[in-house]
Amino acid sequence: MPNTTYIALIPLLPLAGFLLLGIFGRTYFKNTSGMIGTSLLLASTLLSLYTAYGYFFDYGKVNGVYQKLVPLQITWLEFSKGVSIDMGIILDPISVMMLVVVTFISLMVHIYSLAYLKGEERFPTYYAFLGLFTFSMLGLVISSNIFQIYIFWELVGVSSFLLIGYYYDRPSAVAACKKAFIVTRFADAGFLIGILILSYYSGTLDFNTLIQKLTNPESLELKAAVTASFLGISALTWGLVLVFIGGAGKSAMFPLHIWLPDAMEGPTPVSALIHAATMVVAGVFLVARLFPIFALSAPAALELVGYVGAISALIAAVIACTQTDIKRVLAYSTMSQIGYMMFALGVSKYGGEDGLGYTASMFHLFTHAMFKALLFLGAGAVIHYIHSNEMKDMGGLRKYLPITHITFLIACLAIAGVPPFAGFFSKEEILLAAYHHNTGIYYLALITSGLTAFYMFRLYFSIFWNKPAQVHGEHHGEGGFAMMMPLVLLALGAAAAGFIPFGHFVSSDGNRLNSAFHLNFSIAPVALGLAGIFFAMWLYKKQNDRPDKIAASLNGLYKAAYRKFYIDELYLFVTKKILFNLVGRPAAWFDKNVVDGLVNATGNTTEYISETIKGLQSGKVQQYAMYFLVGVIGLAVLFIYIWKF
Amino acid sequence: MMEPGLYHILFISATLFFIGVFGFFTRRNLITMLMSVELILNSVNLNFIAFNKYVWPNRLDGVFFTIFVIAIAAAEAATAIAIIINLYRSHHSIDVENAEEMKY
Numbered sequence: 001m002p003n004t005t006y007i008a009l010i011p012l013l014p015l016a017g018f019l020l021l022g023i024f025g026r027t028y029f030k031n032t033s034g035m036i037g038t039s040l041l042l043a044s045t046l047l048s049l050y051t052a053y054g055y056f057f058d059y060g061k062v063n064g065v066y067q068k069l070v071p072l073q074i075t076w077l078e079f080s081k082g083v084s085i086d087m088g089i090i091l092d093p094i095s096v097m098m099l100v101v102v103t104f105i106s107l108m109v110h111i112y113s114l115a116y117l118k119g120e121e122r123f124p125t126y127y128a129f130l131g132l133f134t135f136s137m138l139g140l141v142i143s144s145n146i147f148q149i150y151i152f153w154e155l156v157g158v159s160s161f162l163l164i165g166y167y168y169d170r171p172s173a174v175a176a177c178k179k180a181f182i183v184t185r186f187a188d189a190g191f192l193i194g195i196l197i198l199s200y201y202s203g204t205l206d207f208n209t210l211i212q213k214l215t216n217p218e219s220l221e222l223k224a225a226v227t228a229s230f231l232g233i234s235a236l237t238w239g240l241v242l243v244f245i246g247g248a249g250k251s252a253m254f255p256l257h258i259w260l261p262d263a264m265e266g267p268t269p270v271s272a273l274i275h276a277a278t279m280v281v282a283g284v285f286l287v288a289r290l291f292p293i294f295a296l297s298a299p300a301a302l303e304l305v306g307y308v309g310a311i312s313a314l315i316a317a318v319i320a321c322t323q324t325d326i327k328r329v330l331a332y333s334t335m336s337q338i339g340y341m342m343f344a345l346g347v348s349k350y351g352g353e354d355g356l357g358y359t360a361s362m363f364h365l366f367t368h369a370m371f372k373a374l375l376f377l378g379a380g381a382v383i384h385y386i387h388s389n390e391m392k393d394m395g396g397l398r399k400y401l402p403i404t405h406i407t408f409l410i411a412c413l414a415i416a417g418v419p420p421f422a423g424f425f426s427k428e429e430i431l432l433a434a435y436h437h438n439t440g441i442y443y444l445a446l447i448t449s450g451l452t453a454f455y456m457f458r459l460y461f462s463i464f465w466n467k468p469a470q471v472h473g474e475h476h477g478e479g480g481f482a483m484m485m486p487l488v489l490l491a492l493g494a495a496a497a498g499f500i501p502f503g504h505f506v507s508s509d510g511n512r513l514n515s516a517f518h519l520n521f522s523i524a525p526v527a528l529g530l531a532g533i534f535f536a537m538w539l540y541k542k543q544n545d546r547p548d549k550i551a552a553s554l555n556g557l558y559k560a561a562y563r564k565f566y567i568d569e570l571y572l573f574v575t576k577k578i579l580f581n582l583v584g585r586p587a588a589w590f591d592k593n594v595v596d597g598l599v600n601a602t603g604n605t606t607e608y609i610s611e612t613i614k615g616l617q618s619g620k621v622q623q624y625a626m627y628f629l630v631g632v633i634g635l636a637v638l639f640i641y642i643w644k645f
Numbered sequence: 646m647m648e649p650g651l652y653h654i655l656f657i658s659a660t661l662f663f664i665g666v667f668g669f670f671t672r673r674n675l676i677t678m679l680m681s682v683e684l685i686l687n688s689v690n691l692n693f694i695a696f697n698k699y700v701w702p703n704r705l706d707g708v709f710f711t712i713f714v715i716a717i718a719a720a721e722a723a724t725a726i727a728i729i730i731n732l733y734r735s736h737h738s739i740d741v742e743n744a745e746e747m748k749y
Binding site (some may be wrong): 617618620625626629644 | 745
């Protein structure tokens with residue numbers, strides 16, 4: 001293996017950008033900060049492409065198996081000999097793939113934002129935050145131990161918080177960023193406890209050792225973790241389920257998904273980067289990182305992952321069909337697609353042909369990053385043009401935004417699973433894996449894929465067809481080169497990424513996986529997808545009253561889906577009515593009367609005493625001298641006659 | 646002619662001390678009060694010298710203390726006079742009873 005310590009530069013360059021722009025940006029780089037951030041990230045992207053090339057084609061493979069390499073390991077916090085927290089870099093197929101995805105999408109978003117946020121007051125701050133996010137996300141994917149991943153996990157959380165709240169003068173953005181932070185933080189508490197359980201039983205934080213110890217059926221650690229049980233479930237399963245809760249919070253899985261739609265208050269490129277392509281797949285990545293333990297030692301936990309993923313996918317798809325804010329439709333679509341990735345992991349087994357789900361999940365992560373970032377950036381271009389998020393303000397835009405229109409169409413075809421676009425291949429693999437291992441999930445996924453095609457084309461036709469365009473005011477075109485180039489590049493990715501033989505590179509055990517292509521199998525999902533597309537076309541291509549009629553005939557269901565199945569209301573009920581009344585108010589009473597009472601009593605006593613004796617300070621110098629003299633005489637008497645030394 | 650002993654000097658010192666204390670309490674003029682303080686300090690100096698000479702003639706601690714006291718008395722006089730001048734500028738008087746507003 002050649003010297004690969006330069007990999008540390010990939011996350012450190014965006015960090016340098018963050019520090020530079022965060023500290024000096026607003027004074028010195030008012031207009032150039034975008035270029036600085038973008039060029040640093042370009043360097044990062046080139047380095048990670050070089051790393052990927054080296055890893056996949058040169059030194060990563062030993063005897064046909066991709067190895068987990070650790071090119072850098074630093075003892076960071078040493079508590080005592082042998083007990084330390086390390087910082088390191090791990091190179092394996094998924095981390096290298098994520099390096100490429102994160103840097104590439106981030107670079108596209110950096111370039112796009114040059115035009116999208118031009119002239120903003122806090123332009124340098126925006127680029128500083130983007131740099132912080134990219135640093136944290138890259139650090140997360142190359143973390144070599146579970147504690148390091150937790151640190152970066154929180155860092156992506158905070159940068160997501162900062163970027164959602166970028167427009168901090170809008171109350172809705174402030175509420176959204178708080179909501180995102182609190183919900184994910186709540187889930188992260190589960191993650192932390194999970195880490196503590198896993199590391200307590202395995203005695204290590206390092207991923208390689210952890211996986212080794214907890215998958216080897218002979219090891220004492222695994223036996224201890226399986227025998228210890230709480231509420232009838234083994235400690236190992238508890239640990240993994242808690243870690244998965246952390247992942248589910250970050251990945252917006254049901255029922256912790258409520259923050260994701262609100263997070264759309266952030267600038268659209270941020271939604272593309274953080275809430276579509278990179279941060280929200282961190283949960284999938286985490287499960288994939290610990291996949292051998294899930295698959296070999298705790299199949300129950302993996303089954304939970306599968307069901308949570310499938311249910312989230314279906315619920316989100318149903319809700320997406322009714323939303324009218326285009327970014328919210330995309331947010332629910334993201335949640336649904338991440339659900340796909342999750343249940344693909346959930347139905348997978350470790351190793352060989354049965355590990356297809358794992359490969360499919362990572363493949364879908366890869367292609368989804370392309371087409372979902374493209375969808376968001378396209379939506380950004382539309383919003384930039386029309387100054388509204390609402391579908392009803394749009395329509396007939398295909399003549400005004402030709403490039404956006406074509407790229408958006410490609411992305412929609414990709415997500416709907418129409419061959420030969422990227423989404424088709426990854427979705428086929430996922431469905432195939434589900435079909436072989438869990439038919440229940442397979443049928444849920446099949447319904448979801450039909451719904452996906454329907455709501456994406458509902459979006460597409462509502463924006464670009466439907467009623468004639470009502471463009472008012474000044475025409476400022478599509479947004480120029482900086483906005484169109486990322487769209488075109490991502491469209492190329494969304495169209496062609498499916499032809500990558502992914503199983504050759506990424507598989508659950510590192511071996512080459514030849515995914516066979518079954519023509520007969522793909523008939524059902526593609527047919528459903530096309531049916532969804534044509535149904536959407538029938539409803540939305542021309543303006544008519546069919547959608548309203550259908551909504552009226554499905555009154556109850558439509559309303560429930562439109563109101564997101566009342567999950568937000570449920571959360572509010574639990575927190576406001578139950579928690580606030582039963583816990584919050586008694587605590588407030590105790591604080592007001594007992595804690596504050598003690599503090600106030602101290603203050604009042606002091607005040608009373610000072611009020612009484614303040615007359616002693618009369619301003620008469622000679623009176624002070626008299627006190628002094630009396631005091632001295634008193635002390636003299638005391639020392640001479642009473643204590644008698 | 647009798648050689649003056651320790652008690653004579655202590656008597657003078659005590660006299661000076663009480664004159665100083667009396668002056669400090671009865672006078673209202675700040676300059677006079679300052680002078681009284683000097684009297685007190687000098688009575689202490691006399692004590693130091695007397696004890697040094699009659700009780701521990703081989704040591705010099707008392708003399709050193711005296712020198713310290715003189716030096717500090719000089720600094721004290723300078724500070725006090727500066728305060729008095731400032732007081733005069735603002736109150737047009739150096740009567741201590743006219744400067745009673747520095748209180749609670």
